[in-house]
Amino acid sequence: MKIKIAIAGYGNLGKGVECAVNDNPDTELFGVFTRRNPDDIKTLTGAKTFKIDEIQNYKDEIDVVILCGGSATDLPVQTPELAKYFNVVDSFDTHAKIPQHFDNVDKSAKEANKIAMISVGWDPGMFSLNRLYAKALLPNGEDYTFWGKGVSQGHSDAVRRIDGVLDARQYTVPIDAALEAVRSGKNPELSTREKHKRVCYVVAEDGADKDRIENEIKTMPNYFADYDTTVNFITAEEMERDHSGLPHGGFVIRSGNTGIDKSKKHIIEYSLKLDSNPEFTASVLVAFARAAYKMNKEGLKGCKTVFDVPPAYLLPISAEEIRKEIL
């Protein structure tokens, strides 16, 4: 009996989940639920499509719903609502609002005897786990998170809103010198500007004032003003050819000291280099959907995060096999 997974929301992330469900031996796709007209959607693998409003009708046929909407407006409403009927997993990533989201979701899930796993992905998600493990192992230390090289959708959108800009892509790039200083164990204090730089590729309207666009980008508060930013004007063809992917990744590094005189230095580093941010996030979601299903089968309920999941629940093989093959 495979774990039956439903997808709620069919953008890049939903498509990634569709592929990831296919790639795992113990999961199968029940279908895709959407706000759009289901008949208008052609899925990658031929999965069935349904109206999101009718998802409750399939309450007994779905083991886990993976929510693939956005953190700004979709998930704060959808996750607590769907947790009333299903085990759910989401990738809620608005850090400041996680405690509130947790409480809302926890209430629904507990009442329904379901597991609702929130903020699953790579950051929050795998990076959070690595921050936790590293902090537990090296209590005397400092940790550092670097993002990139990768496309930031939020920053790309901010550039696109500038007058005269037809299209834009923004890469967040960690600065090598900062990474090396951290890896050396020096525990440096690093300013925002010292950790990351920003590189923009912009397609401008014919006749647009490129100097003005460049200046508006570089001085944009919050998004760019605190960083060294490079702006490259390119053609629509170059954009399509060279910047159509959504790569991302980054580094979590902790350096700390042990010993009676604290003289021994240790560096723990975790890094991701991802060709596709949504496809990798989707793969994380599916692994934790498996865990949510197993934990619920054992009688657990309520809101959970990656911190609450015994790692063995993430694999489709038995505890004995895991110990034998992986320990």
Add this chain to the structure above:
Amino acid sequence: MKIKIAIAGYGNLGKGVECAVNDNPDTELFGVFTRRNPDDIKTLTGAKTFKIDEIQNYKDEIDVVILCGGSATDLPVQTPELAKYFNVVDSFDTHAKIPQHFDNVDKSAKEANKIAMISVGWDPGMFSLNRLYAKALLPNGEDYTFWGKGVSQGHSDAVRRIDGVLDARQYTVPIDAALEAVRSGKNPELSTREKHKRVCYVVAEDGADKDRIENEIKTMPNYFADYDTTVNFITAEEMERDHSGLPHGGFVIRSGNTGIDKSKKHIIEYSLKLDSNPEFTASVLVAFARAAYKMNKEGLKGCKTVFDVPPAYLLPISAEEIRKEIL
């Protein structure tokens, strides 16, 4: 109320645990238990010393015993024995015998309603966890573990047993070209010789035949014959000055593909660079001792590995704080 930890066995690992217990805000050392005469041992922090045979007398005063003996003869006997009275944590690292050790320990711990956490450290331990997470996230992929640069005690001992050798230190060194091939996502097939090389530093007896010693090292089956090995003869002073530490570390890398046509490549890399292998292993043991204590408080019992521990149990702060600060 701090978690009261006892140390069984006072070598390098036991000393590391003593320091790590000191470095954590919620743990305190009950004392050190030893097979030697307790009065002969001067601990690093002034911790009390006791005869190991008398440990049962302190059954109600100790929350967790961390076993710091060796995997060959100590732990197979000590862990199942002490699990009859205490929550215990060990670093059993004989991979092939883990299933047997698990079963023995599980029986004792279940009967006593205790938690016994085995094979805790960095490999087995943190490297195992990273192999598990990476495999769960990228089911279509390959993983690779590299060790070093670091001192292998077993290989150093093997060289010391050669006639004419006074002292020896063996470093296991991962080969850069292999690491780079793996990081490129090529999923290369690598022979033993292609992954690691071995570098030995040897202090020979006056007048010993160095050519013979070098040849005996390089042709030693299992230990060296399958590797490219370099042998350097040095003085006792140089050994003391340059090779008295026990550094180690390594890399766990998984590369895998996702997407409808498997065209997207992802690389997950975890690495450790450790000034002191025993002190870092000790830090891992103490973090998992905290988890063992908490899990037992919640009524859990039996043998556990790092795969069974919800990560949140590893930190001395509440689940709310962990979500707020680390997620």
